[in-house]
Amino acid sequence: MSKPAVKVASLAFEIAGGANVSTEAHLLPVGPFRADDGRPWDCEAWQLDAAIAANVIQRLRERKNDTLIDYEHQSLRSEYNGQPVIAAGWFHDMEWRDGKGLYAMGVDWTAAAKQRIADKEYRYISAVFYYYSATGEVLDVISVALTNTPAIDGLDGLDDDDGIATLSKRFSLPNLNPENTDMPRPEEELAALRVTHAQTETTLAALTAERDTLKTSLAALTAERDDLETQVAALTKEKADAAQAAEETEKTNLLDALAKKVEPVILDGLKTLSLADLKAMSEKLADHPLTQRQTGDEHSTGPAALTTEQKKIAEQMGVTEEQYLATQKKYAGK
Structure with missing residues (x-):
């Protein structure tokens, strides 16, 4: 035995x-x-x-x-x-x-x-x-x-x-x-399970603490991101508002200068243009007959028909060829 x-x-x-x-x-x-x-x-x-x-x-x-x-x-x-x-x-x-x-x-x-x-x-x-x-x-x-x-x-x-x-x-x-x-005894298995259980609880506690720390960090980062987004949005709006104000001021200045050179009906058409188009129009009108008072023997008359360039200008200003010609004749007689 x-x-x-x-x-x-x-x-x-x-x-x-x-x-x-x-x-x-x-x-x-x-x-x-x-x-x-x-x-x-x-x-x-x-x-x-x-x-x-x-x-x-x-x-x-x-x-x-x-x-x-x-x-x-x-x-x-x-x-x-x-x-x-x-x-x-x-x-x-x-x-x-x-x-x-x-x-x-x-x-x-x-x-x-x-x-x-x-x-x-x-x-x-x-x-x-x-x-x-x-x-x-x-x-x-x-x-x-x-x-x-x-x-x-x-x-x-x-x-x-x-x-x-x-x-x-x-x-x-x-x-x-x-x-x-050689087989594990019940007491040994129970002891091993208790050790494993204790280790698992320790690991779980550590992971829970790490998770809570990450949650706190994530909340702080989220708040920081939201704050930065608010600041960026404010700066972007401020920049856009400043650019728009500057554009409106420049456009007003251009229209004030053109008001001395063109008829109100033409000026109304110019007001609808963007700043870039208004600048281009102002450059074209600088040397155009509509911006120049006619001088001479007081018998000068405007052209009987519009040139291709004049048609483009009339189209951009939103006036008819007849309105354009009438304005041209009006200023040509002065």
Whole structure:
């Protein structure tokens, strides 16, 4: 028969005597740790840290019944020696303390046990625990006892398959003989999932903080963009208004100058022209007969018909050829 993956070990700590008996008891130290007698023999050392202790504590809290503290581990021996199991105390909680180890908390000692501890009739408290033989990882605390023999005689007999099987009936030891001990144990898978969950939560928190920072930055950039767009729109309008005002002023000046040279009907037509067309028209009219008073023997007359250039000018000014000729004749006679 193959050796079980889970084995049993014990360790003892001295318990303080005196009038006031503590309701706390040091059960196991911080790992890795070994016993003074050289144990464990099947692994490098027993392992116990905050994460491992959390699983051990959780198993204890999930039990409905309180955990017994007896004398000399009689609860482990009663099946063989037939003696009764007398309680020294009970507890239902444990606590992990960094740098110190695992403690039983809220121990409810019997009056007899308190007196025996105060009188130093018992000086040690011994915890018996399951551990994985391949790694030394503590699995569960199954028995606690007051004792005066820290190295418990006969405990090694519980490490064989029959002893483990007997304890498993009483303390519900899981999966004593796995077919493949290399497969992850449920506790290992749960621990891995908890680590993954914690890492995921950390990553999620970091991503959430980064997202919130980006949202804030985006809001600031959006506000800055909107402000710049408002400024650009204002500057663009200001520039356009200034250009339009300058154009209107120049156009007014040109029309004022032309008003002295052309008839009102022609001037009305010139007012509809753009500045560029008005400039071009002003240049054409500068040397045109309409802008020149006729001089001589006072018998000069305007041309009987319009030239091609004059027709273009009349068309741009929006006057008929007859109006153009009449204006030309009017000024020619002056």
